[in-house]
Amino acid sequence: MDEAGLVPGITGLGIHVPERVLTNYDLERMVDTSDAWIMERTGIRERRLAAPDECTSDLAVKAARKALDAAGLPAAAVELIIVATATPDMLFPATACLVQDRLGARQAAAFDLEAGCSGFIYGLAVGAQFIRAGAYKNVLVIGADTLSKVTNWKDRTTCVLFGDGAGAAVLQPVEPPRGMLSVYLRADGSGADLLKLPAGGSRLPASAETVRGDLHYLAMNGREIFKFAVRAMGEAAVEALRRAGIRQEEVDCFIPHQANIRIIDALAKRLSLPPDKVVVNVDRYGNTSAASIPLALYEAVSAGKVKPGESLVLAVAFGAGLTWGALVLRY
């Protein structure tokens, strides 16, 4: 295969969100908060919650089937499955293996990738390398999370922010000018304490004490994360554009991680991107972690904001780790 045939691009997208909607008014009955506070401070109106018997792989499989259909790719032809998630079904085996089995992707390798809310960007970056190297032609990258399962529903500073969902993309070699033009990934573990799930791993195995201490719920320093988010995503966006040789004004569609409308607005302003180029669905889904970018990209494509073969897309995310990253692609 010649050089041009090894450019990775997205050839199919699919999403799935759980049926149950939790509105800000529902939250008013659960904790000391208000629709007005949540709307003003976050821009979130409602979010989707997985059912008690619904887990990350359930959402992932449904999103993946739709992405495979959209790409016209049979599951048996998938060569690699990457599931980006911070809420796997179990600590092990990898959720990607459960997804591989249920899809019937008999030829596929499968592994999970943990980069918090930056997981989908990391996943696309990793999957793309296998295509560039000529190792695989059919890669499935899924971002799926059920943060509701690790949310402390008594903690108003976190429980209003998150929602559940999944998004999947089929990566295949595409013909230029389509394809991924650049990727930029970063991490800074010195900020690990700012957003974490303290117990249940090897540091603090589950015990009666960890349960009593609410240590199996996510814990976050919101103010510090906010500052980090605007700074890091701004840096990542600029660097990904520079590597792609694209000017800011050439971007047709900007897909920021959907965590908080104030973060999105601050970032768009910093990058001089007008509101009509910025995709926002945080109002309907909240922060869906690794599912955030594919949910927003899918909706942008469905709405005609991203035109196949034409639109230049800039996607940028940040998350626990700390991690952050951005990529530029011509969809």
Ligand SMILES: CC(C)(COP(=O)(O)OP(=O)(O)OC[C@H]1O[C@@H](n2cnc3c(N)ncnc32)[C@H](O)[C@@H]1OP(=O)(O)O)[C@@H](O)C(=O)NCCC(=O)NCCS
């Ligand atoms: C969490 C976040 C919305 C809080 O907004 P903020 O403007 O920074 O608010 P503060 O934390 O300064 O809190 C302001 C006040 O509102 C209160 N408050 C917090 N959550 C509240 C809620 N749900 N309802 C009502 N009041 C709330 C606080 O207790 C605080 O009260 P105090 O001044 O009496 O102490 C915001 O910091 C944020 O979005 N951070 C980023 C989080 C994120 O994106 N995480 C995911 C990373 S992938």
